[in-house]
């Protein structure tokens with residue numbers, strides 16, 4: 001097979017999933033398409049250097065993450081400050097449990113929230129947390145793979161994922177309350 | 188196992204990252220602890236919920252076609268600089284038009300350079316370590332000892348020391364390049380996981396038109412930016428320093444800090 005044929009067979013099959021992550025990270029279709037294009041062009045340039053048999057999908061995500069961080073991330077380099085002090089680990093679980101066991105509030109909650117609302121809540125996460133949440137939840141990468149892709153320590157991956165989950169649950173709860181899906185009760 | 192210990196392992200178990208022993212112990216705890224069981228079930232449900240709701244995305248078939256077309260185009264044209272996204276081709280075509288003028292001008296103006304004269308040696312750099320770095324993307328670059336010929340060139344003709352290690356910069360390698368019959372010492376660095384080249388040469392009236400002037404810390408820098416590359420040059424004490432970065436970096440002027448004793 002030619003270089004282009006092997007590239008099509010092994011790398012191009014990941015375009016859909018790269019595009020999904022690119023959409024969540026750039027928050028718009030134009031930038032997401034540019035980002036995926038740049039990723040694949042770069043991967044093609046270095047295809048000779050890609051070690052056959054190693055994880056092509058993770059390699060592509062790593063290239064894309066590097067390009068995103070260098071060219072697309074929010075211009076400000078200031079560290080992202082996230083205040084989670086008043087949010088308990090079991091915030092959403094606690095809120096829903098407090099609604100009482102009879103009317104099955106979890107099911108109600110999960111059924112009411114739409115796809116676009118979840119996507120929107122993910123996009124609202126600060127970039128550092130969004131990246132690990134997307135790579136873990138949507139793309140199913142392991143902690144170690146995420147650490148390699150994002151150039152992070154594994155402990156950082158765990159803590160960002162933990163905080164990302166908390167932020168996501170809080171955002172979805174606020175959203176459900178705001179839209180009247182759920183009547184907030186004092187905990 | 189206590190409830191606290193069971194909950195500490197919550198996400199690792201749900202994300203299938205916990206060891207077999209941990210999973211077994213957690214399961215034993217959950218079998219007789221309703222509270223923890225409810226929490227585990229909820230968090231598992233939450234993860235499934237987010238995956239289900241957010242995993243769908245539009246099929247990228249058009250995008251795939253466009254990428255394959257660009258790959259075909261890139262095969263036709265070995266010079267990588269010309270394989271940029273379409274919207275930059277306009278810039279490049281304009282530049283090509285200017286280049287024709289430049290060839291004419293080159294006969295009358297000494298050292299009349301275009302930006303791409305520096306991009307070519309940057310992109311086609313064959314120094315050992317660079318390819319390894321480009322592949323590994325900063326994990327484990329094979330660091331090339333500095334080329335003795337380059338050092339000799341620097342010591343002989345240029346009053347400058349190039350630092351091996353500066354915070355934020357990782358030296359990958361060095362070589363000598365001939366650019367339009369001028370000798371340049373070429374250093375390649377990793378900066379913020381981007382490749383950056385620093386060309387150091389004698390300024391014999393070298394000119395790069397079309398660059399935007401910016402003044403940083405009292406020094407005049409000249410920069411040229413396209414989406415996937417950035418070039419910045421400045422002149423000090425009869426020398427010209429040209430920095431080229433593959434990815435756009437906000438702090439390219441920082442590479443000045445790797446030079447000392449100018």
Ligand SMILES: [Zn+2]
Pocket residue numbers: 189190191193216220221222223224
């Ligand atoms: Zn328990």
